[in-house]
Amino acid sequence: MTHQSLHWEKEMWAAGHRVTRQRALILDAVCAADGHTSIGEVYARVRRVDTTIDRSTIYRALHLFVELELVLAADTGSGDILYEIRKLQPHHHLVCRDCGGEQEIGDAALRMMFDDVSRQHGFRVETDHLVMFGLCHECVRAREHHVVPGT
Amino acid sequence: MTHQSLHWEKEMWAAGHRVTRQRALILDAVCAADGHTSIGEVYARVRRVDTTIDRSTIYRALHLFVELELVLAADTGSGDILYEIRKLQPHHHLVCRDCGGEQEIGDAALRMMFDDVSRQHGFRVETDHLVMFGLCHECVRAREHHVVPGT
């Protein structure tokens, strides 16, 4: 069981929201992806179990989950927003501009940067999921091979 | 004149796109805001000059500008995407969760972090506009005053 089956119900309840069959299905669907997933995927996955569920319910539930921080929402730049079950420790994503590949990194490197920002600007950064774009190792090398050296 | 009036036409042309009256108006509208602005604002501003312009033209032009990196698109978390004219040097935004205020920072602190990521994960980060959430100085202090010490 990927998600905190025993926890999310409590958090939901503590925030004054009810635990419903639909919400459970939707959260399961997000977990089932075990990584980034889209609204469409969640909808399709939920539909396989319950064909009466409505799109608007998916939208509302996902917004709620994001608000309660049970689920992370990330804009990958390609326009559509991806959702992901929140893991216990913060992590961030590197998305390659060329191949589109994603890789996950811990937040050790970023924490130092956050501290710098805090010292220099008096701003306490609490972002726990950043998406950064760039070039992965393979694509950097691919470019170096294609680009004529010396230009 | 805020935007690089002489540059954007060249960049547009170099990328094989045409310089049209509509695109000029739309880019002007983005510049006029001189900061973050929304699609709706751009539309309203353009409409004041030319009432025949269509919404789809705004969408298409903004997408093009973002692709050419004349304009930055940022998801501030509140759901809607904000656009901003690209400045000459990269910068990033700190958005306060409590008061919603934004502050701009240079990329010195982040560049070191990018280098770390590059060394440790072989990923060359090229993101030049990050939005990070947290608490600004004032809101941190406000919280400390409200929270009963000793709990």
Added chain:
DNA sequence: CCGCTTGTCGCAAACATTGGCAGGATGAAG
């Protein structure tokens, strides 16, 4: 188990965004 209160769901309508197409504008060549 039953009924009550209130939050949630499914439906449909409103609103936002994107795509196809025909006419019009742009930039280049004659």
Added chain:
DNA sequence: CTTCATCCTGCCAATGTTTGCGACAAGCGG
């Protein structure tokens, strides 16, 4: 200046997302 090929725009339709509302179900007290 005129013509031409191409790209862009505006309109319309399709799609994606949000909202309002009556019916329904979750959680609570009997």
